[in-house]
Amino acid sequence: MAGSEALIAALEAGLGDGVRVQRVPCVGRCDRAPVAVVRQYTVDNATAETVKSAVDAGQFEQPMPQDSIDYEAYRADGGYALYERLLAGDISGDDIIKTLDGTQLRGLGGAGFPVGRKWSILRDQPAPRMCAINIDEGEPGTFKDRYYMLSDPHRFLEGMLIAAKVIGIDACYIYIRDEYPSVIQNLKNAVDDLVIKSGYELPPIEIRRGAGAYICGEESAMIESIEGKRGMPRLRPPYVAQVGLFGHPTLEHNCESLFWIRDVIEKGSEWFDSQGRNGRKGVRSFSVSGRVNKPGVHLAPAGITIKELIEEYCGGMLDGHQFYGYFPGGASGGILPARLGDIPLDFDTLQEYGCFIGSAAVVVLSDQDSAKQAALNSMKFFAHESCGQCTPCRVGCEKAVSIMQGGEWDIEQLQDLSTVMVDASICGLGQAAPNPILSVIKYFPHELGIEEEQ
Ligand SMILES: Cc1cc2nc3c(=O)[nH]c(=O)nc-3n(C[C@H](O)[C@H](O)[C@H](O)COP(=O)(O)O)c2cc1C
Ligand code: SF4
Incomplete structure (x- = not known):
């Protein structure tokens, strides 16, 4: 685009x-x-x-951020006080889980599993327990993790340490995509400062670099990759909460899910939940790109509509561009037309339209774009990134690309292929890959030369 x-x-x-x-x-x-x-x-x-x-100019290094909140600045703003209260027994793990259970804080890596419930499940598993943090950020359209890890890494680290203490975690692994060298360095610096300056007895914290594969963001593939193997999803059950990293029960989280822990506990569930809109609760970090004046990370109420997001946070559409459609949840979350621009954007609100919000990566299309072309581009991405382990996804993505780029779509064949992929793929990549195809057939039939359904 x-x-x-x-x-x-x-x-x-x-x-x-x-x-x-x-x-x-x-x-x-x-x-x-x-x-x-x-x-x-x-x-x-x-x-x-x-x-x-x-x-x-031989300019080859990614510059470090100049405005990152460092250890001293974070502490000066009350940082790590909550963790110290937990260490001192002034607040208990039960209190923390109770607050989390009372909020709408859900996993922000895509699946939206409630954070408090995940922690309770992990606490009930036998020790030793591991923690694996997901900063693979491979969904096209998503860049919020980079933003938070560059601007305020200690807020995330405090959330991770609180989780480790509440659950009883023995070691923490942080997995970061190698395309983010400044994020890796910023987090290394933050962890070093924490180890040297805090005086806390910390669990071992290891930072691992990913190697540029979307599939390594899928939680079980990430665990395989951390273990030094090729990143391919595992069959489940057992779930990673039961048998995860090095065979131990593992708390797997997107870094942003932990980033909010301090604020939710200190300010209360009411603070977090009251920020929603249109009947929804909480806040969402939207990564917005496409035809808007102010693309970027926008912290907005959960439940905001795309029209509100564009007008209130993104400075409207680019000059000369009319709002035409949007990906509400990255390449895999489907595509919606402008006429469905008043749906509250949140977990659970988009399923009935064949879409999902995922990690809140919104790509805005205009009248100068084609949903058909965007769907083809997404499918090429999935074909490139499929790990190849299961046939419906490995063959399905390639086959879909060949049909889609042939010009006229064979809709019956694409629908059949999509059903097989959704029903029979091992992991979310193959299961969600057909979403853009199905969206184009349902919402943009005029681009395929067929009459719109009423
Ligand atoms: C193909 C695929 C790619 C994924 N990529 C990421 C990713 O880059 N980052 C992430 O946090 N979660 C990603 N996920 C979701 C994870 O599997 C998992 O649900 C999430 O990390 C759990 O953390 P949360 O509960 O804090 O959201 C991906 C899932 C799939 C199926
Ligand atoms: S669905 Fe695709 S990415 Fe997932 S395991 Fe199967 S081949 Fe690999």
Whole structure:
């Protein structure tokens, strides 16, 4: 949508033989598209000229954030006081779980499982217990984790330590995609500061780098990857809460789920829940990209509609662009048309439309875009990222791409293929991959040359 094809063509023509131009599916910066990465240096809103200048200047490092809240600043603002109250017994693990059970804080990595319930399940498992934090952030359209881990890493670390203490965790593993070198360094610095300056008796905290695969964000594939194996999802049951990292019960969380723990406990469930809108509760960090004036991470009420989000948080549509449709939950969450722009965006509100909010990655399409083309692009991504373990997904994604890029869609065949993929794939990648196809058939039939259903 932002012209990366033209950029690639210009770079291939203009950079010379010594530079290899590689297409990559996702670098976690949809709000600055098109993006080029020169070794580790990210060129936002890239043009052939700006990329060439970075190459010529030998600019290869990703700069560290200048405004990250460090250990001293975090402490000065009351940081780690809650953790110390927990260590001192001034607040109990039961109190914390009770507050979490009373809020709408749900897992923010995509599946939305209630956080308090997950902690209770883990507490009932036999020791030793592990914690595995997911900062793989591979869903196209999502970049909120990068934002929080660069701006306020200690808030997340305090949430992780509180979870570790309440549940009785023996070791914490943090898995970060390698496309985020500054996030890795920022978290390493934060963990080092915590170890050296706090004086706490901490569980071992290990930071592991991912290697650029969307599937490694799926929780059991991530665990395989941390264990040093190829990242492929496990069959369940047993669930990772029972048999997870190194065979031990494992608390697996998206980093943002833990980021909110301190605020929810200190300010109360009422504070968190009261921020919802349109009958929903809580807040949501929307990663917004596409045809809006202010793409970026927008902290907004859960239940806000896309129209409200665009107008109140994103500065409206870009000049010359009319709102046409949107991906409410990244590449896998389906596509909705503008006429369904008043649905509250939250867990459980989009299923009836064949969509889901996932990690709240919203991509806004305009009248200059094609939902059919966007669906094809998503399916190419899934075909590239399928781990290949099960046939419905491995063959299904490839087959869907070949049908979709043939021009006229064979709708019956695509629907049949989608049913097999949804019903028979092992993990969420294959099960959700058909969502964009089904959305186009249902909501954008005019692009396929068929009459709209009433
Ligand atoms: C294909 C696939 C990719 C996923 N990628 C991520 C990811 O990058 N980050 C993440 O937190 N969760 C991701 N998830 C969801 C995780 O499997 C898991 O539900 C989540 O990390 C649980 O943490 P939470 O309860 O805090 O949300 C992915 C799921 C699937 C099926
Ligand atoms: S659904 Fe796809 S990604 Fe998931 S296990 Fe099967 S082949 Fe791998």
